[in-house]
Amino acid sequence: MPSDPSQLLLNVVSLDLLLAMLTMGFFWVGVSVMRGLGRQVSYSLAPLGIRKPESGYSSGILLGFLVGLGALAASLLVIGPLSFYVLEWFGYSTERSVQGPLLEGLSGWIGENPGVAIPMTIAVVVFFGPAVEELVFRGAFFGGLYRLGLFVSRKLGGKDQGERKETGERVSFALSALFSSAVFALAHGEAAVVPVLFVLAFVLCALYRRTGSLLPCLATHATFNAFAVLLVILSGFGVLPTPV
Numbered sequence: 001m002p003s004d005p006s007q008l009l010l011n012v013v014s015l016d017l018l019l020a021m022l023t024m025g026f027f028w029v030g031v032s033v034m035r036g037l038g039r040q041v042s043y044s045l046a047p048l049g050i051r052k053p054e055s056g057y058s059s060g061i062l063l064g065f066l067v068g069l070g071a072l073a074a075s076l077l078v079i080g081p082l083s084f085y086v087l088e089w090f091g092y093s094t095e096r097s098v099q100g101p102l103l104e105g106l107s108g109w110i111g112e113n114p115g116v117a118i119p120m121t122i123a124v125v126v127f128f129g130p131a132v133e134e135l136v137f138r139g140a141f142f143g144g145l146y147r148l149g150l151f152v153s154r155k156l157g158g159k160d161q162g163e164r165k166e167t168g169e170r171v172s173f174a175l176s177a178l179f180s181s182a183v184f185a186l187a188h189g190e191a192a193v194v195p196v197l198f199v200l201a202f203v204l205c206a207l208y209r210r211t212g213s214l215l216p217c218l219a220t221h222a223t224f225n226a227f228a229v230l231l232v233i234l235s236g237f238g239v240l241p242t243p244v
Helices: 005-036 057-089 099-112 114-157 163-187 191-211 215-236
Strands: none
Touching: 005 099, 005 114, 057 191, 057 215, 099 114, 099 215, 114 163, 114 191, 114 215, 163 191, 191 215
16 A cells, blocks of 8 residues: 555546446447447436436435435444444454555645645545446446346246336345445455445445436435545544544
8 A cells, every 4th residue: 555645545546537437438338239239229328327316416415415424323323333343252353454544644644734635535535436436336336237137027027017026126126236235345345344335335226226316326425435534634633533
C-alpha cells in the first residue's frame, strides 16, 4: 500500500475508472452482438440503472438518504458489534488490516493539509467510489443476474402467470441479491466488516429493484460512507481518535 494517501486515492480513482469503462464496454459489446443477431436493443445505459428514478430525482435522493441513515444505524448499533463479538468468540482477528491503515493515513493527511485532503477524500470516498461500485455491483452484476433469473424463470414456467410468476421473480431476486452481496462484501477484504457490507449490499439490491435506478443506491452508499469520512476528518483535527 502506498504511504502517500493522495497517491492511494489516485490509485483508487484509476482502478475505479478502469472498472467503470470495462463494465460499460462489455455492456455495449453485448448490445452490439444482440443487434447483430437482429434484436431491437438500444445502446442506452438505462438497463444498468443509469436513468431517472420512477419517483423522480428529488424523491429518489431523499429515499436513498433515509435508507442510508437506517443502514448506518443498524450497522453501528446491531450488525457491527454483533459481528465483532462473533469473530472474537471464535478467535478470529477483528483488526482492519486494509481499511485501518488507509483511514489512519487519510487522518494524518487531513491534519497536515486539510484544504486539499478533505475535498479529495470526500470526492473519492463519498461520491466517486460509491458511484462506480453501484454501477458494477448493482447495475451490472446484480442487474444481470436478476434479469438472467427472470429469463430462466419464464422459460421454465412457460406462459403461466400469477403466483408462479411472482414466485420466480422473488427467487430470482433473492439468489441474485445474495450472491452479488456476498461478492461485494468479500471484495473489500475485511473479515470484520463483511456482515455489515453484506447487509448494506442486500439493502441496495432491494432499493435498486424497487426504484429501477442507481441514484437512490448512490445516495444510500454515499450517506453510509460519509459517516466514516466525517470521523476521519474529526480525527485529523484531533477531535476524535482515528476510526480503525
